[in-house]
Amino acid sequence: MKKNILGILGLFIFIFGFTAVSNENFLSAYNLQNLVKWSSLYAIMGIGVAFVIITGGIDLSIGSVIGLVASLMALMVRSEWNPTVAVLVLIALSVGIGLVHGLLVTKMKLQPFVVTLCGLLFYRGISRWTTDNQSMGYGDTETLNSFFSGKMAIGSFGLPAPFFFLVVVAILAGIFLNRTIWGRYLLALGNNEEGARYSGIGTDRLKITAYVICSFLAGLSGLLFAYELDSVQPAQTGEFYELYAIAAAVLGGCSLRGGQGTILGVIIAAAVIRLLRNSINLLGISTHLEYAIIGMVILCGVAADEIIKRVMARRRTAQVTSAKK
Amino acid sequence: MNKKLTLWTVTTALAVAVACSPKTSNEGSIAYVTNGIDPFWDLCAAGVHQAEAEFGVKCEIHMPTKGLADQKSILETLLAKGIKGIAVSPIDAENQTPFLNEAAKQTVLITHDADAPKSDRQLYIGTDNYKAGRALGQLIKAAIPDGGEVMIFVGRLEQLNARQRRQGVIDELLDRPHQTLGQVKFDEVAKVFKGDKYTVLDTRTDNFVMDTAKSNAEDAITKHPKLACMVGLFAYNPPRCLEAIKEAGKLGQIKVCGFDEQDDLLQAIKDGNAQGTISQQPWKYGYQSVRVLKALVDGDTSVIPDNRFIDVGYKIVTRENIDEFWAEKRKMAELGAQ
Amino acid sequence: MGDTQTPLLEVTALEKQFPGVRALHNVDLTLNRDEVLAVVGENGAGKSTLMKILAGVHTSDAGTIRIEGKETVIHSVRDAQAQGIALIHQELNLAGNLDIAANIFLGNEPHTAGFIDRGRIHAEAAGHLKRVGLNFPTDTLVADLTIGHQQLVEIAKALSVDARIIIMDEPTSSLSQTETENLFKVVHDLRSQGISIIYISHRLGEVMVLADRVVVLRDGENAGELADNQISHNAMVKLMVGRDLSQFYQRNATEPGSVVIEAENLRTPAHPRSGLSFSVREGEIVGVAGLVGAGRTELLQTLFGVTPAVGGTLKIDGKVIHPRTPLEAIQSGIVLAPEDRKQHGLILEMSVRENASLPRLRMDQKAGAIDFSAEIEVAAGMVEKMDIKTPGLEQVVQYLSGGNQQKMVLGKWLAMKPRLLLLDEPTRGIDVGSKQEIYRLMEELAAGGVAIMFVSSEMEEVLGMADRALVMHEGVITGELNRDQLSEEAVMQLATGNKAAA
Structure with missing residues (x-):
């Protein structure tokens, strides 16, 4: 698993170095701040979906949950809710959404793809309906604004708020996945759900937890995105973000078959995706090529991963055979 | 048992349908059909209401929510009940032409916002986006009279209106001769245009994704330290540019010019952070559509110009007339929401 | 030609x-x-x-x-x-x-x-x-x-x-x-x-x-x-x-102790209409014989809480239990080495260490945190005790031989000190040497007072290892054979549904 991170880290360093050499402004504080900000936003979503992917599931509703949370926040601000209460209510709503997904997947035995696809449509529809599909801003809630999208100056470098959120989320997620029994159970059940159940693991509860984490982080990203852009389009905010989140998770070493994934890998992968966009813009490559380049890089990254894995498996087999002789 | 269940289901479904049916289901002799739902169309609706009052006519407003098929079924329903006139913004003009021709046989048909030039519609109510683009170019010239680097941001360049606007801006900044709408020659996208004073760097697209729009703006500021003016061609572009400029600490240093009338942009114009905007005054679409339809239904064909094109024009909004314009927009937004 | x-x-x-x-x-x-x-x-x-x-x-x-x-x-x-x-x-x-x-x-x-x-x-x-x-x-x-x-x-x-x-x-x-x-x-x-x-x-x-x-x-x-x-x-x-043969199966049955598990009219979801009644005592090895599809695996799965019983009573050490999940069964001292090792017994992509500790993690945790040193201790102890041939604790179990995999499955359960050990085809797909070791282990566990039930399609195994055999046919226990009644003919008669012949 360590090897997975090395591959993606190498890719990151390569693109970073290449762009830095090609464009003198790349290393400016302003640009790096932006890069850190967007990477953090994507990584938070990516970490969320990584948990679900580790269980062997998928969550397609992330973008719509982001849209819903962002839209409702704007509505609540407009109706003069206490901002703190509004944030708490929306976080609770996100957790509730994850809980419903988890229950439908485990207790009703519905396929995660179907459940979350319906979620994708449903939450988007609700966002548009409750807001009459009107674009909205967030007005002047200064405290929340600086909380979610402010900057903390360190010398001339302003670390953006999403970065601090990411640090907290990543540390907690890393500890959960690698240091607690539940993280171990999650990896076990992702590899082999029946096997985990036969080992006395309450697999349903863990899966539900994974969906809750995913939707919770989607909701958190919704607030972060909303305050970052300071405006919400109920029909568009967050659209397709689930695909970026899934791409980050997969590029970061999660297997869609489940059972594999590292938090650090996902963060680096999210950074790679944002870095690619940044360098496409800075190098003046046509924006029309952007998707093609991102798609290609992800494909190459995943393919390289698979090759490394096979080589390692072959080495292991050789090891075992020689150990026997 | 089964029958009872079916009956219940049908009744419930009907009840829900009635409860949810749009507020604009009022009967009218003519109809105004949009291409979707958007705040833009609400402003258009305001113009429809204005004209209804002025010309004493009832006009149904229909906003299809589910795309092409939805628009078609709305039109079919209108035709079936013998509506006298329809103004429509076709979603896919090319492929809808045969159907529009069918419709034109049964009723008075005009197009607004987007045209279907090959169809038998009576006329098209729209904006000369090339001219509007040139007006935007003049705004830019006023913003940076000494010249400098200019960058353009837009959702999609596949759309004709985006390309016409962009060409207008480039031609104006490079002091090229005027072109006629419909025969505009478009310049390549990935090219830098250097004029005597102005350089048009690049056009970045974002596919209507907000965060891409913002990071495009950020990256432009990073890449071009001497950037003098950012130009947003779609409504949401100028506010994204303004945010990026603000975070880079370059408010006022980099000028912003744009299209349309989002509140964030209007505020920036008022505060002096943006130079100005070109507004199509969406309510004019609605107003003109109703006026022309009413005349045609009453048999007055004198409203049809030779080129079958009615230009609703545009309004240049700057700090001088911002208060007046904003007040009008607010009024229209309220009227449209009714 | x-x-x-x-x-x-x-x-x-x-x-x-x-x-x-x-x-x-x-x-x-x-x-x-x-x-x-x-x-x-x-x-x-x-x-x-x-x-x-x-x-x-x-x-x-x-x-x-x-x-x-x-x-x-x-x-x-x-x-x-x-x-x-x-x-x-x-x-x-x-x-x-x-x-x-x-x-x-x-x-x-x-x-x-x-x-x-x-x-x-x-x-x-x-x-x-x-x-x-x-x-x-x-x-x-x-x-x-x-x-x-x-x-x-x-x-x-x-x-x-x-x-x-x-x-x-x-x-x-x-x-x-x-x-x-x-x-x-x-x-x-x-x-x-x-x-x-x-x-x-x-x-x-x-x-x-x-x-x-x-x-x-x-x-x-x-x-x-x-x-x-x-x-x-x-x-x-x-x-x-x-x-x-006499050297291969070394079953030295001793006098069994008190009743560990007692089923009365137990009904599995697979055959909800037939009630199964039997008991197994401390130190006893009971074989469950029958044709494929006779309901043997289903019986073990019901005892282990995989497919909870739909009726009847189950007692362990005289206490009534209703295991509805494997976790509950494990907590009552029942463990299962399943028939499909790769699918149910192990997490193939995980290491020897992680597999060995999986059921025990819960017991060694500190506020949810994994006790890594205890984990390594458990795994190393198991590798040694079970004589598992592996290049190291970090070896992925997928690459172990079938015999060593089966020893892993047994080992992780033995660390839990079970009262009743259920084995489903314990020697399927493993070499003769490992087989003998597994028989030796069964023998040892029984001597230590564990009650054992095993399902086997291998006649020799049933004849060689079982103190007593339950023979099933279409979800029903058609007969029970003591060691002196055990023969291939007797088992096959019962297994194909000929009750009278027994």
């Missing part, structure tokens, strides 16, 4: 290696014309691998295959079919939603321009059905047939592609007595029609009735061969295990 002296099929020096396991080494096999050849051997001896190579499912690493003296290469099922070799799998490969004729011609449909020639299919299918003695209309849905009849359809399918060699892999494992007898008749008929049969079975009694010659495999190598007049039960077993 060629020279009658040349064997129909001649395999020499065949080799096959799977990751971490040598499945076949230097294996020879000869099949003559008009012969029924039985291939026997314990689980994991390499029979199935050999047959799959002949049928083109696997490809050999080295060795030659000659058919009628001509060297041939078999790379795919199609190659094998072209050579006239057909394999009837243990699990039938029929499409239940299609009729008999469609199944017989599946993949080989006679057609004109893509349109299936229905008339021909049904006419020809009827002919093939006749050869296997099946009198059903060819448009009967396969799902409506019994297992025995479905098997005959498989054979008819083999005939439809002009098979000269039909390989039958454990064909009787789910057949009733009558169906088995009927199959024997068909096998004899086929031989008289010039078709050679390779017959694989665990049931040595059947082999004695049916085979013209017996080839014995052990741990992937040839262990010996028996001509018609040499075939006897003892001779076969001796070759299979490589020593006298």
Whole structure:
């Protein structure tokens, strides 16, 4: 698993170095701040979906949950809710959404793809309906604004708020996945759900937890995105973000078959995706090529991963055979 | 048992349908059909209401929510009940032409916002986006009279209106001769245009994704330290540019010019952070559509110009007339929401 | 037809290696014309691998295959079919939603321009059905047939592609007595029609009735061969295990202690109408015998909480329990080493350390945090105690041999100090050496007071290890045999539903 991170880290360093050499402004504080900000936003979503992917599931509703949370926040601000209460209510709503997904997947035995696809449509529809599909801003809630999208100056470098959120989320997620029994159970059940159940693991509860984490982080990203852009389009905010989140998770070493994934890998992968966009813009490559380049890089990254894995498996087999002789 | 269940289901479904049916289901002799739902169309609706009052006519407003098929079924329903006139913004003009021709046989048909030039519609109510683009170019010239680097941001360049606007801006900044709408020659996208004073760097697209729009703006500021003016061609572009400029600490240093009338942009114009905007005054679409339809239904064909094109024009909004314009927009937004 | 002296099929020096396991080494096999050849051997001896190579499912690493003296290469099922070799799998490969004729011609449909020639299919299918003695209309849905009849359809399918060699892999494992007898008749008929049969079975009694010659495999190598007049039960077993039976199974039953588990009218979801009543005492090893599908695995799964009981009572040490999940069963001291090790017993992609500690993590945690040093201790202790051959604790268990994997499964449960150990086919697919170790472990655990129930399809295992056997048939316990009543005949009588004979 360590090897997975090395591959993606190498890719990151390569693109970073290449762009830095090609464009003198790349290393400016302003640009790096932006890069850190967007990477953090994507990584938070990516970490969320990584948990679900580790269980062997998928969550397609992330973008719509982001849209819903962002839209409702704007509505609540407009109706003069206490901002703190509004944030708490929306976080609770996100957790509730994850809980419903988890229950439908485990207790009703519905396929995660179907459940979350319906979620994708449903939450988007609700966002548009409750807001009459009107674009909205967030007005002047200064405290929340600086909380979610402010900057903390360190010398001339302003670390953006999403970065601090990411640090907290990543540390907690890393500890959960690698240091607690539940993280171990999650990896076990992702590899082999029946096997985990036969080992006395309450697999349903863990899966539900994974969906809750995913939707919770989607909701958190919704607030972060909303305050970052300071405006919400109920029909568009967050659209397709689930695909970026899934791409980050997969590029970061999660297997869609489940059972594999590292938090650090996902963060680096999210950074790679944002870095690619940044360098496409800075190098003046046509924006029309952007998707093609991102798609290609992800494909190459995943393919390289698979090759490394096979080589390692072959080495292991050789090891075992020689150990026997 | 089964029958009872079916009956219940049908009744419930009907009840829900009635409860949810749009507020604009009022009967009218003519109809105004949009291409979707958007705040833009609400402003258009305001113009429809204005004209209804002025010309004493009832006009149904229909906003299809589910795309092409939805628009078609709305039109079919209108035709079936013998509506006298329809103004429509076709979603896919090319492929809808045969159907529009069918419709034109049964009723008075005009197009607004987007045209279907090959169809038998009576006329098209729209904006000369090339001219509007040139007006935007003049705004830019006023913003940076000494010249400098200019960058353009837009959702999609596949759309004709985006390309016409962009060409207008480039031609104006490079002091090229005027072109006629419909025969505009478009310049390549990935090219830098250097004029005597102005350089048009690049056009970045974002596919209507907000965060891409913002990071495009950020990256432009990073890449071009001497950037003098950012130009947003779609409504949401100028506010994204303004945010990026603000975070880079370059408010006022980099000028912003744009299209349309989002509140964030209007505020920036008022505060002096943006130079100005070109507004199509969406309510004019609605107003003109109703006026022309009413005349045609009453048999007055004198409203049809030779080129079958009615230009609703545009309004240049700057700090001088911002208060007046904003007040009008607010009024229209309220009227449209009714 | 060629020279009658040349064997129909001649395999020499065949080799096959799977990751971490040598499945076949230097294996020879000869099949003559008009012969029924039985291939026997314990689980994991390499029979199935050999047959799959002949049928083109696997490809050999080295060795030659000659058919009628001509060297041939078999790379795919199609190659094998072209050579006239057909394999009837243990699990039938029929499409239940299609009729008999469609199944017989599946993949080989006679057609004109893509349109299936229905008339021909049904006419020809009827002919093939006749050869296997099946009198059903060819448009009967396969799902409506019994297992025995479905098997005959498989054979008819083999005939439809002009098979000269039909390989039958454990064909009787789910057949009733009558169906088995009927199959024997068909096998004899086929031989008289010039078709050679390779017959694989665990049931040595059947082999004695049916085979013209017996080839014995052990741990992937040839262990010996028996001509018609040499075939006897003892001779076969001796070759299979490589020593006298009395040395192989070392069960020294002691006086059992108090009752550990007691089921009364326990009903499993698979057979909700039959109540099962039995008890197992401390230090007792109870075998559960029966045909495939008799409900043995389902019984163990219900005891382990995988498929919770739908009725009846279950007591452990006199206390009533209702395990609804494996977790609850484990907490009452019941553990299961499942039949499907790879699917249920282990997390294949995880390391020895992680697998070893999985059930114990909960007990060694500190506020949810994994106690890594305890984990390593548990794993290292297990590797040592169970004598698991692995390059290290971080080795992924996928790459361990079947025997070592099974030891891992047992080891992780033993660390939990269970009261009742359930074993489902504990020695399936593992080598003779590991097998003996597992028997030794069972013996040791029983001596330590653990109650053991094991399901086995291997008659020798039941006869050798069980103090007592419960025999099941179609979800019902048809009889209970004490050690002095245990014999292959007695078990088979009960297993095929003949209660009276017991």
